[in-house]
Amino acid sequence: VEAALAGGPLAGRRVLVTSGPTHEPIDPVRYIANRSSGAQGTAIAAALRDLGAEVVFVTGPASVPPPPGVTVQRVETAREMRDAALAALPVAAAIFAAAVADWRVTSASDSKMKKTKTGLPQLEFAENPDILAEVSALREGRPGLVVGFAAETDDVIANATAKRARKGCDWIVANDVSHATGIMGGSENAVTLIHAEGSEDWPRMGKAQVAARLAERIAEAIGADKT
Ligand code: CTP
Ligand code: CA
Numbered sequence: 001v002e003a004a005l006a007g008g009p010l011a012g013r014r015v016l017v018t019s020g021p022t023h024e025p026i027d028p029v030r031y032i033a034n035r036s037s038g039a040q041g042t043a044i045a046a047a048l049r050d051l052g053a054e055v056v057f058v059t060g061p062a063s064v065p066p067p068p069g070v071t072v073q074r075v076e077t078a079r080e081m082r083d084a085a086l087a088a089l090p091v092a093a094a095i096f097a098a099a100v101a102d103w104r105v106t107s108a109s110d111s112k113m114k115k116t117k118t119g120l121p122q123l124e125f126a127e128n129p130d131i132l133a134e135v136s137a138l139r140e141g142r143p144g145l146v147v148g149f150a151a152e153t154d155d156v157i158a159n160a161t162a163k164r165a166r167k168g169c170d171w172i173v174a175n176d177v178s179h180a181t182g183i184m185g186g187s188e189n190a191v192t193l194i195h196a197e198g199s200e201d202w203p204r205m206g207k208a209q210v211a212a213r214l215a216e217r218i219a220e221a222i223g224a225d226k227t
Pocket of ligand 2: 102
């Protein structure tokens with residue numbers, strides 16, 4: 001196995017994968033989160049590892065365990081994820097599969113909020129740093145390939161194409177997470193890969209197969225440059 005890994009197309013290449021949800025505390029016992037199991041990010045990290053890459057896996061509190069054979073950095077909040085992602089650079093490719101909470105609670109309390117004392121809570125929010133946009137915009141140390149995800153419920157291709165331009169990343173892996181598809185929390189995914197040349201619909205397949213196909217594409221794309 002070691003010999004096979006050493007000979008993989010990504011041997012000696014370092015890659016970053018973010019995965020899982022983030023949790024944004026409201027008080028010591030409550031948080032705001034996203035509906036993400038971490039399954040797709042975990043499968044991508046494993047697929048990149050299988051091609052020989054050295055994988056830094058920055059994960060929020062996911063419901064599936066991280067894959068063996070990768071360097072795991074556990075984080076809770078979006079800001080911790082940002083710091084861990086920046087600390088992982090330089091990398092040849094960065095894949096942002098995490099479902100990052102868009103907002104954090106600025107009125108978070110150090111002690112448990114009590115129904116009787118506070119009545120209905122009035123939460124105040126601030127926008128979290130956009131890790132994908134920040135890494136895409138780096139002038140020095142930008143990964144050779146930056147891949148984002150776009151989970152959409154409406155106008156999937158149009159929204160994801162606009163998102164690719166707004167974030168400044170190279171590829172967007174778009175998926176339709178409307179309830180009817182059963183994708184969120186399921187074992188399958190139906191994605192569209194969006195790049196500078198247009199978009200490609202991939203057939204519906206298991207998350208492991210999506211990951212393997214994406215990892216192969218990544219290996220082709222970064223195969224030539226040296227990071
Ligand atoms: N992302 C990130 N940091 C954030 C928010 C999102 O790195 N603070 C990344 C995600 O990991 C994903 C991509 O950006 O790869 C798109 O996330 P998404 O939530 O679809 O995009 P947003 O810009 O937050 O737009 P929306 O209003 O649709 O949530
Ligand atoms: Ca978002």
